[in-house]
Amino acid sequence: xxxxxxxxxxxxxxxxxxxxxxxxxxxxxxxxxxxxxxxxxxxxxxxxxxxxxxxxxxxxxxxxxxxxxxxxxxxxxxxxxxxxxxxxxxxxxxxxxxxxxxxxxxxxxxxxxxxxxxxxxxxxxxxxxxxxxxxxxxxxxxxxxxxxxxxxxxxxxxxxxxxxxxxxxxxxxxxxxxxxxxxxxxxxxxxxxxxxxxxxxxxxxxxxxxxxxxxxxxxxxxxxxxxxxxxxxxxxxxxxxxxxxxxxxxxxxxx
Amino acid sequence: xxxxxxxxxxxxxxxxxxxxxxxxxxxxxxxxxxxxxxxxxxxxxxxxxxxxxxxxxxxxxxxxxxxxxxxxxxxxxxxxxxxxxxxxxxxxxxxxxxxxxxxxx
Numbered sequence: 001x002x003x004x005x006x007x008x009x010x011x012x013x014x015x016x017x018x019x020x021x022x023x024x025x026x027x028x029x030x031x032x033x034x035x036x037x038x039x040x041x042x043x044x045x046x047x048x049x050x051x052x053x054x055x056x057x058x059x060x061x062x063x064x065x066x067x068x069x070x071x072x073x074x075x076x077x078x079x080x081x082x083x084x085x086x087x088x089x090x091x092x093x094x095x096x097x098x099x100x101x102x103x104x105x106x107x108x109x110x111x112x113x114x115x116x117x118x119x120x121x122x123x124x125x126x127x128x129x130x131x132x133x134x135x136x137x138x139x140x141x142x143x144x145x146x147x148x149x150x151x152x153x154x155x156x157x158x159x160x161x162x163x164x165x166x167x168x169x170x171x172x173x174x175x176x177x178x179x180x181x182x183x184x185x186x187x188x189x190x191x192x193x194x195x196x197x198x199x200x201x202x203x204x205x206x207x208x209x210x211x212x213x214x215x216x217x218x219x220x221x222x223x224x225x226x227x228x229x230x231x232x233x234x235x236x237x238x239x240x241x242x243x244x245x246x247x248x249x250x251x252x253x254x255x
Numbered sequence: 256x257x258x259x260x261x262x263x264x265x266x267x268x269x270x271x272x273x274x275x276x277x278x279x280x281x282x283x284x285x286x287x288x289x290x291x292x293x294x295x296x297x298x299x300x301x302x303x304x305x306x307x308x309x310x311x312x313x314x315x316x317x318x319x320x321x322x323x324x325x326x327x328x329x330x331x332x333x334x335x336x337x338x339x340x341x342x343x344x345x346x347x348x349x350x351x352x353x354x355x356x357x358x359x360x
Contacts, residue, residue, distance in 0.1 A: 051280070052284065053277045053278070053280065053282070053283060053284050054277065054278055056277060056284045056287070057273075057274045057277035057278045060270065060273065060274055060277075060287075061270075061274055064267075064270050069263065069266035069267050069270055070266055070298065072270060073266060073269070073270065073291045073294060073295060074291075074295060076273070076287060076288055076291035077288060077291035077292040077294075077295050079288055081284065082284060082288070085284070
């Protein structure tokens with residue numbers, strides 16, 4: 001393209017502006033600006049808006065190019081483009097499932113209490129109370145567990161060893177009456193072990209103390225019988241003495 | 256312009272209108288489907304005149320058909336007018352020639 005440039009208002013010359021140095025510089029500056037603008041637009045990408053109609057328009061155009069105008073219109077009339085769109089929508093719905101679930105949960109939490117969900121609210125309160133109660137019990141158990149450091153471990157070991165011997169004796173015993181008496185003793189031993197475990201400091205409840213004091217007065221006191229048996233067996237060397245057990249425990253703890 | 260050419264031109268223009276309106280959110284895909292469903296039977300018209308009359312009726316209800324109608328039918332009618340005038344000129348010319356010959360004889 002040629003442009004007339006007037007100089008001093010008198011002469012006119014014909015020149016190609018693309019060949020002049022000034023025009024070249026301007027063109028270069030313009031191109032640089034364009035590049036900067038293009039970079040800026042790339043730096044802030046616009047979030048693509050999901051428009052199903054836009055997708056259908058693309059599908060129609062594609063069909064018109066490939067199949068012809070009449071076939072494209074026929075497909076549109078038959079709703080064939082909708083099917084493709086629905087399939088793609090299903091895929092997108094699956095992709096956004098987690099997000100939707102989170103939104104639903106928020107709605108559920110914000111939902112006002114109605115008679116229908118009132119029962120559930122009561123149930124939640126009840127369960128929360130139970131949890132609080134269980135936490136309290138857990139604290140108590142933890143406390144008791146800490147106290148169990150003072151457990152009279154010697155007693156438990158001795159009684160366990162007696163129980164083992166009694167079990168062997170019961171196996172070997174043939175007579176019914178003696179077997180029964182041995183079994184009774186074994187039951188007592190097991191009860192003692194149980195008491196030692198749940199009451200490590202040897203402290204008994206008041207009612208238990210009363211029961212024990214009244215029982216001690218009886219001649220056939222099983223506890224006394226048991227102690228006698230223990231002393232007898234220890235004297236005969238059939239079971240270990242308390243000191244021996246203590247040494248074993250110490251060595252086990254050291255190991 | 257033949258009737259077949261008119262049909263093809265109209266189909267192309269209608270598709271253009273539908274696609275453009277879908278992209279500019281002036282038309283939903285459900286509405287586009289209805290437009291196509293109503294237009295397809297019109298293609299079975301036997302003559303161009305019948306085709307144009309049917310489209311003129313549909314154009315009252317569907318802006319896309321109206322737009323396509325204005326663009327294609329106007330062109331078709333201009334073409335038809337030009338052809339008719341051309342034929343008329345030929346006829347008149349023939350008539351004038353024959354009349355001159357008759358006067359000369």
